[in-house]
Amino acid sequence: MFKKLLASVGIGAAKVDTLILSETLVPGETMLIEIVIEGGDVPQTINGLELSLMTMAEVEHEGGESRQPVRLHHWHLDDRFTVEANERRSERFELTLPLETPITALRCTRGFSEVWLETGLDIAQGLDGRDHDPLRIAPTAAMSQVLAAVEACGFExxxxxxxxxxxxxxxxxxxxxxxxxxxxxPTGMGAMRVKEVEVSFVAQPGVTHVMLEVDRRFAGDSLRCFVVPEGASDSEVAMSVRQILG
Structure with a gap:
């Protein structure tokens, strides 16, 4: 009875470990994962698995801004079963990342974005053991074309x-x-005209919407948007960017 009571508050309870089977992912891609569950000191009933795609976001409040975890997407895997004491079991699943998943696989001078998968066990009458797995998210082909074009215009x-x-x-x-x-x-002479350029993407099936916020030294901020259709050539994307930054 004492062991059951401890397990109900998360002591000696089942633990979960999620293995990401792809080293690098891109937004919209299917992610293959393996979830490993290890039983605790007593049998426990698992009502299902809870998975959340998370990021850290700048959140405005009365005191200014702070970075807080934000859930991008949630999956509930409804698979009720009992894990026996000290039992080890695993199962593979496929999850599709949202097209708007932030990019993390980028080299930058300072500041970076984080995305991770948080896995929890829905344990009857108890707390769950959670797992936190960072994800390496690379830009899509269209995003890579835009980023390369911005760099070609003299920006890093x-x-x-x-x-x-x-x-x-x-x-x-x-x-x-x-x-x-x-x-x-900007690098080089471009710094005389432009302070910074902020690039944002909103990807949708078949197209990627691009917003550039350009802060010019003597003209202030301006917002310009364009669309990159799936299959667009490098030269077409480069021309769209040059028309804004040139």
Whole structure:
């Protein structure tokens, strides 16, 4: 009875470990994971698995801004079973990342974005053991084309962050409750004209919407948007970027 009581408050209870079977992912891609469950000191009933795609976002409040965890997406795997004491069992699952998942696999001078998968056990009458697994998210082909074109115009990536809220532009709006900003700074003579360029993406099936916020030294901020259709050539994307930054 004493062991059952301890297990009900998370002591000696079942533990979960999630293995990400892909080293690098891209937004919209299917992620293969393996979930390993290890039983505690007593048998426990598992009502299901709870998985959350998380990021850290800048959140505004009365005292200013702070970075807080924000859930991008949630999956509930409804699979009721009993894990015996000291039993080890594993199962593989496929999860599809949202198209608007922030990018983390970028080199920048300072500041970076984080995305992770949080896994928990829905244990009857008890707390769950959680697992926290960082994800390496690379840009899609369209995003890579835009980033390369910005760099070709004489800018380098300085920092990235995720902002709470919704990004809206002509015929598009973000949908996850937050959006990513990639801050570029000019190199060489370009610094005479432009302070910084912030790039944001809202990817949708078949197209990627791009918003550039350009901070010019003598003209202030301006917002410009364009669309990169799936299969667009490098030269087409480069031309769109040059028309804004040139």
């Amino acid at each position: 990536l300085y920092s990235t962050d995720v902002e709470q809220g919704q990004l809206r532009g002509p015929n598009f709006a973000s949908s996850l409750g937050c959006y990513q900003e990639l801050e570029f700074r």
